[in-house]
Amino acid sequence: MRYKDELIRSMEWLGKKENTMFIGQAMSYSGHTISSTLEKVPVEKKYELPVLEELQMGMSTGLALEGYVPITCYPRFDFFILTLNQTINHLDKMQVMSNGEMKPRVIIRVAVGAKEPLNGGVQHTQNHTDAIRSMLTEINLVVLDEPEQIFEEFQKAYERDDSKSTILVEYSKHYGK
Amino acid sequence: MIRIPNKLERVRDVDLTPKELIDFESRIKEQYETGNIPSPIHLSKNNEGELIQIFEYIDKDDWVFCSWRNHYHALLHGIPEDKLYNDIMDGRSMSTNSKEHNFYASSIVGGIIPLAVGTALGAKMKFSDKKVWCFIGDMTFETGIFYEAYKYVKNFDLPLQFVVEDNNLSVHTPTDIAWNRKEISVPDDVVYYKYENGYPHHGTGMWVNF
Numbered sequence: 441m442r443y444k445d446e447l448i449r450s451m452e453w454l455g456k457k458e459n460t461m462f463i464g465q466a467m468s469y470s471g472h473t474i475s476s477t478l479e480k481v482p483v484e485k486k487y488e489l490p491v492l493e494e495l496q497m498g499m500s501t502g503l504a505l506e507g508y509v510p511i512t513c514y515p516r517f518d519f520f521i522l523t524l525n526q527t528i529n530h531l532d533k534m535q536v537m538s539n540g541e542m543k544p545r546v547i548i549r550v551a552v553g554a555k556e557p558l559n560g561g562v563q564h565t566q567n568h569t570d571a572i573r574s575m576l577t578e579i580n581l582v583v584l585d586e587p588e589q590i591f592e593e594f595q596k597a598y599e600r601d602d603s604k605s606t607i608l609v610e611y612s613k614h615y616g617k
Numbered sequence: 618m619i620r621i622p623n624k625l626e627r628v629r630d631v632d633l634t635p636k637e638l639i640d641f642e643s644r645i646k647e648q649y650e651t652g653n654i655p656s657p658i659h660l661s662k663n664n665e666g667e668l669i670q671i672f673e674y675i676d677k678d679d680w681v682f683c684s685w686r687n688h689y690h691a692l693l694h695g696i697p698e699d700k701l702y703n704d705i706m707d708g709r710s711m712s713t714n715s716k717e718h719n720f721y722a723s724s725i726v727g728g729i730i731p732l733a734v735g736t737a738l739g740a741k742m743k744f745s746d747k748k749v750w751c752f753i754g755d756m757t758f759e760t761g762i763f764y765e766a767y768k769y770v771k772n773f774d775l776p777l778q779f780v781v782e783d784n785n786l787s788v789h790t791p792t793d794i795a796w797n798r799k800e801i802s803v804p805d806d807v808v809y810y811k812y813e814n815g816y817p818h819h820g821t822g823m824w825v826n827f
Contacts, residue, residue, distance in 0.1 A: 461742075492765055498731020499738060505680075505721075506739025529725045530732060537723075539709070541716035 443614040446590035447477040453591070454511055454547070454598060455481035463487045463500055464513035472515035473551055473612040493519055497526035497548075501534070504544030504605075509598060512546060516553045516560075517568050517609075524575075531605055532579045543603035547594070548579075554613040569609050580606040587614075619667045619810040620803075625778070627673045631693060635665035638689050641698065645688065645705055646821045656708035659686040662815025664782065668693055671780060671808060675750055680719040680736050682729035683752040685711040686814075687722040690752060694720050719747075726787075727753070727762045734766050737777035749777045756787035758803065759796055767804070780808040788818045 454460050455478075466475040467486040478486060489496050493514065500512040514520035520527075527548075534542045553565040573581050580600075582593045590610075597606035642660045649658050661668075672693040675681065683690045691701050691713045704713050711724045723729045733751040740747040757763060758781045770777045781803050785792050792798065803809045816822070 490769075492769070494762065495731045495734060495765055495769070498728075499735030502732040502735020502737070503739045505716075505732070505736050506743065508739055508742075525725060525728060526731055530723065530728055537709075537712040538714040538716060538721070539704075542714060542721070 441587045443584075443587045443590070443611075443617050444477060446587045447610065448480055450591045450594035451477050451511070452480035454509075454594060455485050457509065457598065459507060460509045460511060460598075461485055461487050461503065462511045462513065463489060463503070464496060464515075465489055465491055466515070467513065473554075473615055474513045474515050474549055476615075493522035494526050497523035497546075498530065500546045500548075501526065501531045501544050504546050505542060509545050509547060511549060513549045515551050516564050516566075517550055518553070518563050518566050520548075520550045521568055521572075527572075527579070528575050532576055535578055535604075544605065545598075545600075545603045546605040547597045548605065548607040549610065550607060551610050551612050554611070554615075556613060567609075572607065576607075578604055580604050582606060582608050584608055584610045587617075619670060619808075621671070621674070621808050622806050624806070625674050625808075628676050629673060631669045631672050633669065633692060635669065638665045638668075638692060641692060641702075642688060642816075644702070645710075646816075648706065650821055650823050650825055652825055654706060654708065654710070656710055657819040658705065658710040658821075659684075659819050660816040660821065661686055661689045664810065664812040664814070665689065667810040667812060671810075674778075676746075676748065678719065678747055680721070680733070680740075680747065680749040681752070682733040682736075682750065683722050684726075684729070684754060684757070685722065685724040685819075687711075687713055690722075691715075691718075691720060694718055696720060727757045727760045729753070730757075730762050730766045733777055734770060734775065737770065737775040738773070740776055741773075747776070749775075750780060751777060752780045752782055754787070755781060755783035755785055755801060756790075756792045756795070758783075758801070759792065759798075767807075771806075778808065781810075783809065783811040784814045785811075786814070786818070 737749040
């Protein structure tokens with residue numbers, strides 16, 4: 441069982457769901473590690489965005505309010521932290537702010553950039569998992585350390601009864617294993 | 618002064634009068650000053666006519682996104698007065714949100730804009746007739762996130778209508794002074810009106826002992 445293969449299998453499974461869409465930069469083009477895991481996702485499910493991280497997260501929440509389950513992708517944690525206004529102030533607080541009426545389900549993929557064989561440097565390889573976890577109240581956060589976890593966690597993120605959103609942190613360095 | 622783009626179509630009559638809106642805020646003011654509301658409130662006044670006119674263009678099924686000052690918007694979009702009143706009394710003046718009524722308010726400047734863009738994209742993808750209305754203040758209008766979103770909405774022809782409510786204030790800071798702005802340049806396809814709010818940014822202007 442390989443890490444990247446499990447990501448591909450999970451995305452293929454999610455891609456077969458009627459209400460999912462894959463949103464971010466380099467969804468339909470090559471560009472980063474996450475792009476390479478979408479090869480079995482139907483092209484019509486991929487929604488290519490400009491570089492606008494915060495807007496992307498808010499758009500993902502808005503899509504979820506309209507009944508979609510967006511899989512919103514951030515290829516590096518360093519880029520993901522640009523979304524914090526939408527992630528922490530809105531998506532994470534929406535159930536409380538709507539007295540439980542609004543339960544947008546967003547599946548958030550965040551990759552920690554690899555340092556080998558090329559070191560992306562301090563702006564491309566940070567892992568802010570602990571900091572983000574400490575800020576969350578509603579959103580679930582899962583770290584994908586092992587290939588065995590991957591499919592099960594994506595399945596859970598899509599099917600969980602409480603409709604909570606999930607951040608799934610993955611490691612680009614594991615893609616070759 | 619109000620400007621509504623010609624492309625918009627009036628879709629309904631609004632059954633609330635300016636007096637009913639003013640009276641509602643007066644009830645909230647009274648409760649706040651009595652110390653019965655455990656959270657900040659942001660009251661509206663002097664923009665009743667403009668909002669009634671704008672909501673004649675907003676279908677009850679449309680989405681409405683707005684800010685912390687949202688009581689008028691909530692009433693005009695069909696949230697029952699009793700529900701709104703109870704929400705405010707429970708300390709939710711700034712988030713009188715309702716999924717049933719497609720209504721979302723946020724207290725973060727500009728925070729509603731990305732949500733509105735995504736909701737409009739979702740509506741368009743579903744070939745829905747639903748529109749999305751996003752009410753922002755004149756300081757929010759000047760932020761980068763507005764321009765990013767405005768460009769995206771325009772380029773992809775999303776069913777999102779921005780409304781700029783200009784009281785030339787951000788809390789108590791005049792927007793034109795903070796930006797050294799000589800005049801506001803709101804695009805022609807954005808609804809725009811200017812008014813002078815009859816209440817302070819939050820509260821009623823009276824010190825309240827809780």
